[in-house]
Amino acid sequence: MTDTASRLLITGAAGNMGEMLRPLLRKPGRTLRLFDIADITDTDPEHEEFVQGSVTDRAAVAAAVDGVDAVLHLGGLSTEDSWENILSVNVDGTQAVFEAAVAHGVTRVIAASSNHAVGFWTHAEAGSNPLPGDVPPRPDGFYGWSKAAVEALGRLYHDRFGIDVVNLRIGSSFDRPPNYRGLASWMSPADTARLIEAALSDSAKGFHTVWGISRNTRSWWSAAEGAAIGYEPQDDAEVFADEFLADHEWSFDDPILQRVGGAFCDHPLGQRMR
Numbered sequence: 001m002t003d004t005a006s007r008l009l010i011t012g013a014a015g016n017m018g019e020m021l022r023p024l025l026r027k028p029g030r031t032l033r034l035f036d037i038a039d040i041t042d043t044d045p046e047h048e049e050f051v052q053g054s055v056t057d058r059a060a061v062a063a064a065v066d067g068v069d070a071v072l073h074l075g076g077l078s079t080e081d082s083w084e085n086i087l088s089v090n091v092d093g094t095q096a097v098f099e100a101a102v103a104h105g106v107t108r109v110i111a112a113s114s115n116h117a118v119g120f121w122t123h124a125e126a127g128s129n130p131l132p133g134d135v136p137p138r139p140d141g142f143y144g145w146s147k148a149a150v151e152a153l154g155r156l157y158h159d160r161f162g163i164d165v166v167n168l169r170i171g172s173s174f175d176r177p178p179n180y181r182g183l184a185s186w187m188s189p190a191d192t193a194r195l196i197e198a199a200l201s202d203s204a205k206g207f208h209t210v211w212g213i214s215r216n217t218r219s220w221w222s223a224a225e226g227a228a229i230g231y232e233p234q235d236d237a238e239v240f241a242d243e244f245l246a247d248h249e250w251s252f253d254d255p256i257l258q259r260v261g262g263a264f265c266d267h268p269l270g271q272r273m274r
């Protein structure tokens with residue numbers, strides 16, 4: 001795969017995914033520019049630089065984007081929150097990133113979307129086929145709605161300005177599955193890094209929307225769109241099955257497993273999750 005990013009900006013670099021990915025995305029000849037409102041004190045001076053700021057500060061975003069080849073946009077609220085916060089951080093914040101990309105001639109943006117952009121799709125609707133990576137939005141809350149808006153902003157900036165955009169509909173990207181639903185939705189740290197490398201490669205030119213999951217035995221979300229950009233996941237949440245299924249039966253009658261978004265579909269709209 002040809003790498004298009006020798007200078008890669010990671011917004012939200014101090015968050016869960018940013019922290020997990022930094023060591024996996026560092027490589028010779030690449031500088032990671034880390035952007036976050038929170039302080040990052042453990043930068044690797046050979047491979048990383050830190051710019052402190054918020055995605056809600058347009059000047060700070062523009063300065064962070066200036067001089068990079070690609071943006072991995074992880075910054076934003078990562079679960080349900082108030083409408084005002086969601087609009088300001090996730091929607092305005094993402095639009096600021098795309099505007100800055102246009103202004104500074106950055107040609108590739110990888111946007112962290114989420115399974116919650118399409119959380120109300122069900123296993124029953126998928127039927128015997130895996131659910132496509134680019135199935136139309138059916139958000140399961142304001143957070144999921146903002147991720148659908150992020151995806152649509154990507155489409156707009158691709159069509160208007162030709163920016164290469166990859167929307168990642170991330171399942172559960174953590175060290176290990178966070179719960180039994182994760183047996184289907186997990187994406188391991190190593191696979192998350194593989195997906196991002198694929199999204200930076202020449203095979204991902206254009207506009208793509210793909211699931212962000214590992215090759216889980218229990219997944220019912222399509223691997224085809226990821227494969228089309230060169231993503232070859234290696235890990236399988238099945239290694240955690242015994243542990244999680246000790247106190248849970250695996251059944252698609254369970255609404256947590258039946259709907260893409262699981263429990264997010266029942267969480268009160270606009271109520272902060274943390």
Ligand code: 15L
Pocket residue numbers: 078079114115116170171172173185261
């Ligand atoms: C997400 O979008 C969240 O950011 C993450 O915290 C998890 O809840 C994940 O979805 C999931 O669905 O497991």
